Amino acid sequence: MEITDYLYNTFLVEDGDLKIAIHPGALFLYCFRLTTLILKSEWPDITHIFVTHGNPDHYWHTDSVAKASGAPVVFNQTIERKIEGRTLH
Numbered sequence: 001m002e003i004t005d006y007l008y009n010t011f012l013v014e015d016g017d018l019k020i021a022i023h024p025g026a027l028f029l030y031c032f033r034l035t036t037l038i039l040k041s042e043w044p045d046i047t048h049i050f051v052t053h054g055n056p057d058h059y060w061h062t063d064s065v066a067k068a069s070g071a072p073v074v075f076n077q078t079i080e081r082k083i084e085g086r087t088l089h
Contacts (some may be wrong), residue, residue: 006037009058020048021071025061036061043068051075052056
């Protein structure tokens, strides 16, 4: 098992065919610009995404990573969102 710590509560956990992103998150830079912490080159190989709570710095890039990878997103009900009439889990 290999764990990469991107600091600021962002991790990639790799073991065999699994590549799990925990808090794809963001880092506040330059007047609150949210920039990704996990390199975009890693995104297509991610198999699962975990987000433990709804602070933007923990979930900000989740939708982009999920779209690039097709990975399911696992999170709790406190960050459930309704967009265009659909409940996103």
